[in-house]
Amino acid sequence: MKILRFGAAGAEKPGLLDKDGTIRDLSGVVSDITPETLKNGAIAKIAxxxxxxxxxxxxxxxxxxIVEGVRNFIAVGLNYVDHAHETGAAIPSEPILFNKAPNCIVGPNDTVTIPKNSQKTDWEVELAIVIGKTASYIDEADALSYVAGFAVCHDVSERAFQTERGxxxxxxxxxxxxxxxxxxxVTPDEVADVQNLDMFLDLNGTRxxxxxxxxxxxxxxxxxxxxSQFLQLDPGDVITTxxxxxxxMGMKPPRFLKDGDSVRLGITGLGEQQQTFRAYKA
Known part of the structure; x- marks a missing residue:
C-alpha cells in the first residue's frame, strides 16, 4: 500500500494511493496517520x-x-560507501547517529527555507524508515517486522552549521x-528489495x-x-538512512543552494518530491 496525508498544512487527512494512481480518502477508516493510530493497527485496518x-x-x-506527530527523527551519517569517499571521510565502523528536529518535517513538495545567515545549505536524497511497533533490544533477523513502511526523505543540511560551528x-x-x-x-510488501533501490536528485533540472x-x-x-540497542523506537518514529x-559539499568547487533553486528527488517505488528553496525572511 501507498499511504499518504493530504490537505492544507495542519489540517491533513489520511489517504491512500490506489493501483490506478487515484488518491482515496481514508478518513472513514482511520482518523490520521500518527504514532497512536500506527500503534493501534492503522496499517491492518487500511489493508x-x-x-x-x-x-x-x-x-x-x-x-x-506521511506521519503526523513524529516524536523521534533519527538520522544516519556517512552511510554510503561512495558518499564517504567523496567527502574524504573514513568508512565508519559503526553507524553514526544524530537527531533531526521532528518539527522540521514538512510535506514532500513544500517550500524549503534557507536559514538565516546560511551560506552552505545542501541537499541529500535519503531512504526513510517509519517504525510500526515498539522496538527495544531487537535482533537484526527480526528487525524488518518492526517497520511500518519506507519513504523518500530530503535530509536538507546546512554544512557550515553542521561542521564549522562545533x-x-x-x-x-x-x-x-x-x-x-x-x-x-510504502508498506514493506510493496518493496521487493529495500537494499536495491535506485535514488536520484536533480538540481534545477540537472542530475x-x-x-x-x-x-x-x-x-x-x-x-x-x-x-534499538541505545533507545526505544516507537510507532511513528522516523529513521533516515x-x-x-x-x-x-562534495563538488569541486562546492556548490550550495540559493534562493529560487528547484530540487527534484526520488527513489524507485517510493515516489518523488520537488521543492523550491527560498531565502529566510523575518
Whole structure:
C-alpha cells in the first residue's frame, strides 16, 4: 500500500494511493496517520478496505508529511560507501547517529527555507524508515517486522552549521522545513528489495545525485536493530538512512543552494518530491 496525508498544512487527512494512481480518502477508516493510530493497527485496518469504496480526492491536492506527530527523527551519517569517499571521510565502523528536529518535517513538495545567515545549505536524497511497533533490544533477523513502511526523505543540511560551528551535527540538520517526507508511506510488501533501490536528485533540472541503496554501509535491518540497542523506537518514529554521492559539499568547487533553486528527488517505488528553496525572511 501507498499511504499518504493530504490537505492544507495542519489540517491533513489520511489517504491512500490506489493501483490506478487515484488518491482515496481514508478518513472513514482511520482518523490520521500518527504514532497512536500506527500503534493501534492503522496499517491492518487500511489493508482490509477495498480502495474503490473510498471517496476519490482531487489529484492536485497538497500532500502533507506521511506521519503526523513524529516524536523521534533519527538520522544516519556517512552511510554510503561512495558518499564517504567523496567527502574524504573514513568508512565508519559503526553507524553514526544524530537527531533531526521532528518539527522540521514538512510535506514532500513544500517550500524549503534557507536559514538565516546560511551560506552552505545542501541537499541529500535519503531512504526513510517509519517504525510500526515498539522496538527495544531487537535482533537484526527480526528487525524488518518492526517497520511500518519506507519513504523518500530530503535530509536538507546546512554544512557550515553542521561542521564549522562545533558540537554535534544536529546544528545543521534541524532548521524549519529541513525534513520533507513523502509523498507516500510504502508498506514493506510493496518493496521487493529495500537494499536495491535506485535514488536520484536533480538540481534545477540537472542530475546531481545518482545512487542505490545497495551501497549502504549499514543496511536497513542492521540500522533498526542497532538503534534499538541505545533507545526505544516507537510507532511513528522516523529513521533516515544516509545519502549517496553528489551532494553540493562534495563538488569541486562546492556548490550550495540559493534562493529560487528547484530540487527534484526520488527513489524507485517510493515516489518523488520537488521543492523550491527560498531565502529566510523575518
Amino acid at each position: 482490509a478496505v477495498d480502495p474503490s469504496t473510498l471517496p476519490a480526492v482531487d489529484p492536485g491536492v497538497r500532500l502533507g508529511p 558540537g554535534q551535527w544536529m546544528k545543521g540538520k534541524g532548521s524549519p522545513t529541513f525534513g520533507p517526507l513523502g509523498p507516500w508511506l 546531481a545525485q545518482t545512487g542505490n541503496t545497495k551501497t549502504m554501509i549499514f543496511g536497513v535491518a542492521h540500522l533498526v536493530a542497532y538503534i 544516509g545519502t549517496p554521492p553528489g551532494v553540493g
